[in-house]
Amino acid sequence: SAGPDSAADPDEIAAALLEGVRAYGLALLPWSDTAQALRTRAAYAGLDALSDTALIADLDDWLPPLLAGKRRLDAVSGEGLTQALQNRIGWDGQKTLDRLAPARLETPAGSSHAIDYAAEGGPTVEVRVQALFGLASHPMLGDGTPLVLSLTSPAGRPIQTTRDLPGFWKGSWADVAKEMRGRYPRHPWPDDPAAASATLRTKNADARRRGSG
Template identity: 50%
Template sequence: RIRAEAKRLSGRAPGAPRPMSPGEMAALAYPDRVGLRRRGAAPRFVLSGGKGAVLDEADPLAGQRLIVALDLDGDAREAKVRLAAPLSEAELRAVHGAAIAWSDICEWSRRESRVTARRQERFGALALDDRSWPDPPPETVARAMLEGVRALGLPWSDAARRFRARVELLRAEGAELPDFSDAGLMAGLEDWLLPHLGGVRSAEELKRFDLMPALTARLDWEARQSVDRLAPPAFETPLGRKIPIDYGAEAPGIELRLQELFGVTEHPTVGPNRLPLRITLLSPAGRPVQVTMDLPGFWATSYADVRKDMRGRYPRHPWPEDPTAAAPTLRAKRRS
């Protein structure tokens, strides 16, 4: 019956069938077992279905570029080939030409720590030809670079960290602002970071990337004004100096000379709920002498002890009995 059916079908064919090699017939029977030899001395192959396979080094096919694995030992990681047929690239194209196509591949390479762009002619998991892709679209490169950001983390500068902390302080106080936490930022990379990643293709370039424009762009004009008003980047002293506010600690804080706050009777605050700043008061030599979150209370209590101790150490600097009525200063008395 089989012979009769074969004769009937061959009679319907337009011409005599082309004779096939054992490798071609095997490739038709097992399209997922076509193997391409990996680089290196060992006869290791990647199969078109995506699995790995290895031949015995003494096998006559060990030096073959393409094979079809007919019998495998079933190892899930890298199966041993017990029987195989040789296959040329021309034979593979003859039987599976319609399944061979060029693909543009732009991806993050962990090994090279950069975005790589290749053009590959592929049959399943096999790259029959691999060439450099010199001009991938910027959008494609930026999307691949996002994987690098996920692997390496965001390149935080001091300015970006301070801005993030200011926004997060206001969010903790109840303000309706975008999520600037690590988890929130990483979850939304495609929305806020992708449009700003143009030209960044490697770990080294990412280190030099300025996050600030991308972070500030997450806020509209009104939200940025609110952040600057309620969580300002600096505290302006009575002398007009701007002291950066550190928002990274448990409480926002500043450090400045004690004499520069003479005459200040209201404790500085930030945020909609008037969170008091943690003030580190410094001696004329720049050493901490007191930390307070209640400046009026410090003037009324602890200042007298600080004055008694500091007058002897720094006699050329003012230590008035009533600091709330004195003028702020950074000057020392002239030597007589």
């Protein structure tokens, strides 16, 4: 004969799943990296709507639609969870979030890099140093906090971590550039990076682009 749960009412199952989350916490849900990153940014920006306390308090508002027809919590859609978070902060909240805690750093070279708000030393971005040529001021978050720049070589190896890019350009850059010229001779290593053009290409590739332009 069929087991008892084969006849269980879908609404009863959904209600039981909801109570499970209420009792044992949000960690039971299959949060995607995107959703986790959104929550970390919101915490940094001081948007309380995505905190554990607020989400648990309003559980009945946002979770039931995601549980409809599901028999297990790990069947809940990760995209649905992300959407539910975005709906909670709304258009204005999203604008505030993008201002105070942007998701990515856009570089003068046109590359885009995710900002890690969970990093130990504060919001950190890993970026190739050449993508920042031409930048004379340090990238800041909307609240005036300097981004921690984890600068790497063309091969992605760590060079230096800095909260003061102009200071780095004027200071230890000369030594770094000297070493880099020896190690990556095909790439440009200008004496005055703040006034140079950002590029992720080799010198030859840049010259070819200029020639064809």
